[in-house]
Amino acid sequence: MIQIEFIEPSGTTRTVFGRPGWSLMETALRSGVEGIAAECGGVCGCATCHVLIDPAWMDRVGEPNEMEDPLLDLVEREPNSRLSCQVKLRAELEGLVVRVADHQI
Template identity: 50%
Template sequence: MTKITFIEHDGTEHTVEAVNGLTVMETAIRNMVPGIDADCGGACACATCHVYVDPAWEDKTGERSSMEQSMLDFASDVEASSRLSCQIKVSDALDGLVVRLPEQQG
């Protein structure tokens, strides 16, 4: 199984097992990781699943789509590594992925 580590803004870590084919957002929700609101349910219609992808993983998570980029305009504290976790599909290639959560969503 693919493992993903979510790091809350205060440094608290949650390492969870993810199912391939789901998204990083769905993985967070299924494992009750605090800090991922996912108000739109993964439709890329809000910015409440905003994460910062660890630089070591940016190539493996792919690039932002234009729609994702537009939604990130509504996110707080956007950085170069910002992504919407609903747009990152889990696969074996992401085993060990580390993402940080912003202090607030939206």
């Protein structure tokens, strides 16, 4: 299991655990993290799972992919914005810190 620290829009920090290969979105939904709507179910068809990756982790998480990039233009995009459905858990993300965006579209 991989430990992820989510900071909910309220400021509450929730430490959760996900399996390698799960997305951040799946992990958040299964763990009851608040603020992620995930209206498309994780197929990169909306932007309702917008999160902000802690800047210290961006190199390990990586940049948005070509499907995700235009969807991020629909939200209040930051340099560290990602759609949580597109970030897959892997061992090198152990301890990742993620802030759920205050507003989902």
